[in-house]
Amino acid sequence: MALSTLMHDGAGIAGGFASGILHPLTGPDHLAAMVAVGLWGAFLGMPAIWLLPVVFPLVMVVGAALGLVGVAVPGVEVGIALSAVALGAMVAIAAKPPLPFAAALVGLFAIFHGHAHGTELPDSANALAYSLGFVLSTGALHLAGIGLGFMVNKPGGHNFVRTCGALIALTGLAFLFDWL
Amino acid sequence: MLLMLHNPIEGIGSFYGGILHPLVVPEQALLLVTTSAFLAQQGLPALRRAIPVGLVLLGAAVFAQPLCAWAPPQSLALVLGALLGLSVAAQLRLPLVFPVVIAGLFGLVIGLSTDLQEIPVREEGLFQSGALLGGGLGLLCLAVWLESAELLWQEVVIRVLGSWAAASSLIVLMWQRV
Numbered sequence: 463m464a465l466s467t468l469m470h471d472g473a474g475i476a477g478g479f480a481s482g483i484l485h486p487l488t489g490p491d492h493l494a495a496m497v498a499v500g501l502w503g504a505f506l507g508m509p510a511i512w513l514l515p516v517v518f519p520l521v522m523v524v525g526a527a528l529g530l531v532g533v534a535v536p537g538v539e540v541g542i543a544l545s546a547v548a549l550g551a552m553v554a555i556a557a558k559p560p561l562p563f564a565a566a567l568v569g570l571f572a573i574f575h576g577h578a579h580g581t582e583l584p585d586s587a588n589a590l591a592y593s594l595g596f597v598l599s600t601g602a603l604h605l606a607g608i609g610l611g612f613m614v615n616k617p618g619g620h621n622f623v624r625t626c627g628a629l630i631a632l633t634g635l636a637f638l639f640d641w642l
Numbered sequence: 643m644l645l646m647l648h649n650p651i652e653g654i655g656s657f658y659g660g661i662l663h664p665l666v667v668p669e670q671a672l673l674l675v676t677t678s679a680f681l682a683q684q685g686l687p688a689l690r691r692a693i694p695v696g697l698v699l700l701g702a703a704v705f706a707q708p709l710c711a712w713a714p715p716q717s718l719a720l721v722l723g724a725l726l727g728l729s730v731a732a733q734l735r736l737p738l739v740f741p742v743v744i745a746g747l748f749g750l751v752i753g754l755s756t757d758l759q760e761i762p763v764r765e766e767g768l769f770q771s772g773a774l775l776g777g778g779l780g781l782l783c784l785a786v787w788l789e790s791a792e793l794l795w796q797e798v799v800i801r802v803l804g805s806w807a808a809a810s811s812l813i814v815l816m817w818q819r820v
Contacts, residue, residue, distance in 0.1 A: 479668075512798045516731045519809035526813045580813065589817050590668040590720075593810035601806045605799060612795070 478588030482595025485582070486603060491543045491637040492575065494630045496603035497610070498549035499568055501630070504611020505553055505623055510561055511611070514568050515604040519597070521569035525576025540641050541574030546634025553627025556620075656765035660772020664752050664780060669719040674780050676726035676807045677748040679800050681741050681781075682788035683733055688741040689785055696745030697778045703753020704770045704777075714751050717815060722747060724811035730804025733797070745781075752777045 486492050503514035528535055535541075548567065551557075559567075579596065610626055613619035654662070664670045681692050707713070726744065729736075756773040758766050791797055 508794075511794075512801045515798070515802045516805040519806045520728075520731070523809050523812045523816075527816050530813075530816050580817075588668065590672070590810065590814045593813055594668055594672065597806035597810050601802055604802055608795065608798060 478591035479595040482592040482597070483599045485579075485592075485596055486599045489542075491546050491634055492578075493603060494546040494633040495542065495549055495571065495575070496600050497607040498546060498553060498627065498630045500604040500607020500609075501611045501623065501626060502549055502553050502564070502568075502607075503604075504608045505556070505614055505627075506558060506561070506564060510564055511608060513561065513565060515601075515608070517565045517569050518572045518575075518604070519600070521572040522576030522579065525573035525578075526580030527576075528573070529577040529580025535574065535577045538574050538577050540638065541571065542578065543634050543637035543641055545571035545574060547631050547638055548634075550627045550630030550632070550634055554624050554631055555627075556624055656761055656769040657772040660756070660769040660774075661776035663756060663769075663773050664777040667755070669716050669723070670752055670755060670777075672723045672807055672811065673719045673726075673748060673751060674777065675784065676723045676730060676804065677744060678781055678784035679730045679788055679804055679807075680726045680744060681785045682791070683730060683800070684735065684738075684741045686789060688738055689789055691738060692741040692745035693782055693785065695742050696749045696781055699746045699749030700753045700777050700781075701749075701774050703750045704756050704774050707754050707756055708758055708766070710754070712754065713757050714754050717818065719751055719755070720811040720815050722751065724808045724815065727804045727806070727808025727811060731801050731808060733801055748781065749777075 486496060499514050499518050503511045506514075525535065549571070552559075552564075552567075611623060614623045616622075664674055677696075681689055684692070722744075753773075756770065758769060761769045788800055791800060
């Protein structure tokens with residue numbers, strides 16, 4: 463079936479959307495990193511709570527562009543695993559760096575996630591439906607992280623959030639060793 | 643295959659197919675969400691002026707589409723979606739003329755994209771009425787609902803939504819040009 467037909471038919475849209483929804487959920491390292499972005503944002507408070515989850519997808523576009531034009535980014539999968547380690551560790555050690563540093567760190571890792579997304583896009587039946595599914599799913603993971611991060615103001619919540627960060631870092635570490 | 647798009651659920655009929663059309667075509671759904679979020683961030687006074695303009699132009703464009711026989715390119719909806727998504731992420735408050743123009747553009751783009759290929763001639767009116775109802779009610783309900791967001795986390799959700807809508811549009815625009 464021609465791609466132009468798939469771009470505009472019901473099956474292509476549904477298939478692309480379902481693939482996009484499932485993609486972030488089936489990669490535990492990706493999933494952990496997305497939750498960590500929201501968690502760290504909530505942990506740092508305003509304006510990081512909205513800035514980090516907004517910076518991530520916008521910088522991710524740069525990584526996706528590199529993937530689409532075929533520019534190789536070395537160690538993409540290692541970078542994705544490393545993002546879960548680093549972002550989880552930031553929450554675990556209760557790091558509160560200056561906002562530009564936090565945004566730059568999140569942006570740096572977004573390039574790896576974007577590159578993986580960009581290289582997979584040409585294979586999907588409907589690119590926009592795939593992207594929208596991916597967006598909904600990843601956005602929900604960010605919001606799950608933010609929701610967990612709001613626990614920081616509850617009694618015992620500070621330690622709970624830091625423990626979540628440590629678990630995310632450990633998840634990333636497991637994938638990092640798997641790739642190395 | 644185009645029939646599947648116009649009647650997303652088999653046997654649903656032209657009227658309901660028309661209602662679902664702006665909601666299931668990805669670029670139209672994206673534009674609906676970003677326009678609604680953008681208008682909602684501009685506040686209730688802007689909504690009161692912009693929504694009627696959007697609805698009138700949507701209706702005019704839906705029923706004029708067969709006469710002008712031209713549909714806006716998919717990339718136009720994506721460019722608009724990207725710009726509005728960025729505006730939503732930055733939570734920009736713009737002068738009243740902007741929401742009115744954006745609502746009008748929404749109506750024109752969605753309306754002119756409602757082509758009637760594969761729709762039986764005697765059911766064209768039903769499909770057009772459904773498309774007007776789906777696009778109009780979708781914009782109205784979503785914008786008013788998002789405008790009621792007052793809590794911090796609700797505003798964060800809307801901004802995150804805008805950034806991801808912008809990112810999706812930009813990625814697909816680049817993908818189309820590679």
